[in-house]
Amino acid sequence: MIDPHLAEATALVTGANHGIGRAIALAFARVGVKLFLSWHIAPPRYDATQHTAARETGSGGAALYDANQQNPGEAVLAELAAMDAQAAGMPADLADPAAPAALIEACRAQLGAAPDIMVVNHTHCVLETFDPALAEVKGEFPLALVSAEEIDRHMQINARAFALLVCAYTSAYLAREAKWGRIIAISTDAASAHAANISYAASKHAIESYARSAAAELGKYGITVNIVAPGPIQTGYITPKQAGDIAAGTPLGRVGEPEDIADVVVFLASCQARWLTGQLLYAGGGWRMPQ
Template structure:
């Protein structure tokens, strides 16, 4: 790969599993020459059906090259409203500044209308939506506008393209990220900072059971799910100088996903 991100510093949240999207993004940014602070919160994965990475945080960091001059790590629970600013502050302490924020983290939640609780709605809002706003706020507060390449990249899901009735807390909180994108972009446009959101579509990160894998695969023209590397290529392009003219967009990168086929 090239070194188009040399001299830039990125924060990537949600880097807790080697087969995850956050890991692929961090690895590509490192390959492109960036210095990267990765964030994780392994207890969330541990309580999910797919579980935490079997090698633990140490194994994830080792596969990224190990902590050192170009890679740092911080664990933080974004249910805590002070955690987003603390993550950005840690990156500034480590590297002096932050040029790129990739808010890839997410709390997954499977609750339909008969099951949904106020507590789960609040937690998904806090982790997925509120933390994305507060990370952007903290990023903007430390950003030196004389530096080129100010980028914020958020993540939504496909809730704006088709219903997600079995995952209401998750879908609603991700919908908030979709809706905040244009307003955050406008708030930062005069400072030369772009804000865009990615909907990566179905990505194989080990969470789907065999039946869902088969059904979704049937609706993807390429005959396969997306890979974390597919997402990483788009994110790293949005973080690059080549994407400087794009802001306020929600980009659907789904490989032609035909939901009506499922």
């Protein structure tokens, strides 16, 4: 096994209560990273009976994804404790502009150090469209006409929170005269344009711009900033039919799993990635690969 030289480093991972964020936390723990997790649990769209049924069948779709989103962050902290990992965490609503600085300070207070590594994984996603005809289509995932409220929510939680997290991280980094740092943003392979998911895509594209600007400005301090753009990852939302279609259109012949992205993130945090910054790494098994 290649040693990433991350033992005793401290990492902040947002959106860490399920899916990709949880997988990132577990992957870091395996290489000796101390972890501070954040999570936010939105009101469920389905009731407990529907969640239980979705978990029992294991069949992907809106109900299972909603159930997974309700996973308490404390459950992931318990998994980390079982691995003898040093970890702490707290819920945080990143729509609040005060939350980013509060997370950095809580990490410092509870783990004894501000984060060396910051993975901005959390996301807000409500399907929106410009097309009234699409908004009238009844499907498993509701689709609404674009609204000022949801434009603002996507930009606040996704893009603005990323920028404020970078500011808070950098201030703490410089205050302790650190020489080595990593910022990793989780975007999407559809950030440049995503029909029927337009505000989400736009907010992710904004994150990518912020990340590249941060890479240009912060490299002189020893901080690398990179972006991971996952393809379809089974975090619960992909139905069996969709999984078959995705696998057929993917050169590696399957749907991605959260662990596939977690391993990419560990690499970008490692010493082996020391010469990479400002990069957008597509991680989708060849999905959307130009041909």
